[in-house]
Amino acid sequence: MKIIKTIKKMQLFSENLRLREKTIAFVPTMGYFHEGHLSLMKKAKSVADCVVASIYVNPAQFGPQEDFSKYPRDLDRDLKMAKSVNVDVIFYPQDRDMYPENYQTYVDVEKVTQNLCGVSRPAHFRGVTTVCNKLFNIVKPHIAVFGKKDFQQYVTIQRMVEDLNMDLQIIGFPTVREKDGLAMSSRNKYLSEEERLSALSLFDSLQLAQRLYSQGERKSSVMIKKVQKKINNVPFTAVDYVKICDTKTLTDVSQINKKSVLALAVKVGKTRLIDNYVFGEELKI
Amino acid sequence: MKIIKTIKKMQLFSENLRLREKTIAFVPTMGYFHEGHLSLMKKAKSVADCVVASIYVNPAQFGPQEDFSKYPRDLDRDLKMAKSVNVDVIFYPQDRDMYPENYQTYVDVEKVTQNLCGVSRPAHFRGVTTVCNKLFNIVKPHIAVFGKKDFQQYVTIQRMVEDLNMDLQIIGFPTVREKDGLAMSSRNKYLSEEERLSALSLFDSLQLAQRLYSQGERKSSVMIKKVQKKINNVPFTAVDYVKICDTKTLTDVSQINKKSVLALAVKVGKTRLIDNYVFGEELKI
Numbered sequence: 001m002k003i004i005k006t007i008k009k010m011q012l013f014s015e016n017l018r019l020r021e022k023t024i025a026f027v028p029t030m031g032y033f034h035e036g037h038l039s040l041m042k043k044a045k046s047v048a049d050c051v052v053a054s055i056y057v058n059p060a061q062f063g064p065q066e067d068f069s070k071y072p073r074d075l076d077r078d079l080k081m082a083k084s085v086n087v088d089v090i091f092y093p094q095d096r097d098m099y100p101e102n103y104q105t106y107v108d109v110e111k112v113t114q115n116l117c118g119v120s121r122p123a124h125f126r127g128v129t130t131v132c133n134k135l136f137n138i139v140k141p142h143i144a145v146f147g148k149k150d151f152q153q154y155v156t157i158q159r160m161v162e163d164l165n166m167d168l169q170i171i172g173f174p175t176v177r178e179k180d181g182l183a184m185s186s187r188n189k190y191l192s193e194e195e196r197l198s199a200l201s202l203f204d205s206l207q208l209a210q211r212l213y214s215q216g217e218r219k220s221s222v223m224i225k226k227v228q229k230k231i232n233n234v235p236f237t238a239v240d241y242v243k244i245c246d247t248k249t250l251t252d253v254s255q256i257n258k259k260s261v262l263a264l265a266v267k268v269g270k271t272r273l274i275d276n277y278v279f280g281e282e283l284k285i
Numbered sequence: 286m287k288i289i290k291t292i293k294k295m296q297l298f299s300e301n302l303r304l305r306e307k308t309i310a311f312v313p314t315m316g317y318f319h320e321g322h323l324s325l326m327k328k329a330k331s332v333a334d335c336v337v338a339s340i341y342v343n344p345a346q347f348g349p350q351e352d353f354s355k356y357p358r359d360l361d362r363d364l365k366m367a368k369s370v371n372v373d374v375i376f377y378p379q380d381r382d383m384y385p386e387n388y389q390t391y392v393d394v395e396k397v398t399q400n401l402c403g404v405s406r407p408a409h410f411r412g413v414t415t416v417c418n419k420l421f422n423i424v425k426p427h428i429a430v431f432g433k434k435d436f437q438q439y440v441t442i443q444r445m446v447e448d449l450n451m452d453l454q455i456i457g458f459p460t461v462r463e464k465d466g467l468a469m470s471s472r473n474k475y476l477s478e479e480e481r482l483s484a485l486s487l488f489d490s491l492q493l494a495q496r497l498y499s500q501g502e503r504k505s506s507v508m509i510k511k512v513q514k515k516i517n518n519v520p521f522t523a524v525d526y527v528k529i530c531d532t533k534t535l536t537d538v539s540q541i542n543k544k545s546v547l548a549l550a551v552k553v554g555k556t557r558l559i560d561n562y563v564f565g566e567e568l569k570i
Contacts, residue, residue: 011452104394111389140452160390163389164422165419
């Protein structure tokens with residue numbers, strides 16, 4: 001496994017691969033890998049000749065009161081895990097190269113970033129789209145793989161790629177879960193033992209939504225109230241939002257159908273967790 | 286000369302060229318060619334295997350009160366002129382493909398777009414950077430050539446390409462002028478005979494600046510006053526701005542040196558014209 005640290009070397013490496021007609025699949029990450037990340041890398045490996053994963057905790061996507069400085073980092077562990085799933089290249093850039101002095105260019109996807117996490121994290125998606133735009137230009141992939149746990153991020157990146165005519169394919173990969181259903185996230189590490197139990201309320205409430213849907217419930221207002229109640233009944237939880245949206249536009253819908261997603265963000269203690277369920281799909285552990 | 290009208294076909298064409306290790310030089314234009322455009326195309330031809338020029342009057346870079354609908358267009362004439370300088374491909378996209386329904390992604394270069402034309406045309410550069418970002422992703426050039434008549438545009442595009450790590454080189458080409466010194470512009474067509482005479486005041490004032498600089502004048506305030514006075518003495522003119530800025534940051538400077546540019550925008554009748562002079566360089570006709 002090759003480790004590339006400079007932008008120029010990464011571009012040169014990818015350009016040479018492309019000239020040799022090799023395909024590149026890319027998994028952008030903030031590191032501190034878990035099974036979710038590894039699944040994206042395995043998926044990438046199955047669709048391209050060469051897998052590049054980036055490890056970069058992107059300061060531009062954290063708000064001033066958020067967890068940028070304490071976000072978990074462990075490069076050695078990440079390298080071992082990436083190697084175990086046959087990643088070909090780790091791109092590991094530095095802040096001073098990604099955002100040098102006088103840096104001033106940002107990519108905004110305007111509509112799909114307004115709702116859901118965009119409300120409580122107003123600059124988050126601008127940071128995500130900007131860094132992904134940069135990473136796509138550096139890694140030059142044919143395919144990039146994103147986890148659907150971050151559903152709004154996945155929709156936003158798709159929108160950016162389509163709008164800006166970036167010539168690559170975005171693949172969304174289903175959420176990977178712990179044995180009890182909690183969506184894998186590097187931030188789960190923040191949870192105390194008690195909070196970890198309470199965090200299950202996110203998955204429980206998605207299961208409730210799936211059950212209500214299969215029983216014929218189609219009214220968003222009814223569904224949302226029941227989901228909120230289920231979470232509120234659990235200690236240490238504070239709902240940021242529970243919404244039902246169109247899967248493409250991410251605007252609220254009043255009637256649920258197969259193009260609807262229930263998305264939620266819940267603070268468990270001090271840790272903000274997100275999860276989602278696309279109606280008609282099967283919630284898998 | 287090939288004419289390509291769809292985004293997918295253009296990307297495929299360029300991708301195939303790149304796989305054959307051919308280099309692509311790109312000249313983005315809004316059409317209605319003059320000698321300035323042709324010079325950019327000739328320059329492009331001299332640095333790459335294949336020259337692609339785009340013709341697209343980009344609605345996103347015009348303000349609501351500006352001349353989008355009356356901007357001069359003449360495709361047949363443009364095609365003949367492009368052929369005469371051996372352009373290989375004309376990319377001629379449609380609005381519905383460039384900005385389809387639900388389009389929502391924009392690229393902002395924040396600092397260098399604030400001063401100069403950014404003051405009276407607040408959304409202009411956002412439109413320019415967005416469309417150039419798209420066109421670069423569609424045409425996939427190794428090199429893109431821009432005229433330095435639009436100095437702020439040239440600096441802004443350079444900034445975007447560097448910040449977003451777009452793997453292409455931007456070349457700035459010197460302003461091409463009419464025999465009497467007026468900078469070539471598709472908008473010169475709007476000028477009446479009398480206004481055409483008054484429009485010379487832009488070049489005259491740049492010559493004055495060059496003369497004052499060679500005589501040792503280094504104070505921006507003094508230089509600006511004299512240039513403004515020269516333009517104001519001419520009928521039909523209304524100065525939008527006369528400024529002296531750093532050539533990289535485009536912020537105002539009080540002391541002039543070889544990294545300074547005098548930039549001006551003047552309304553002649555209803556037509557807004559721009560021009561500029563980088564101190565220490567030679568003003569050429």
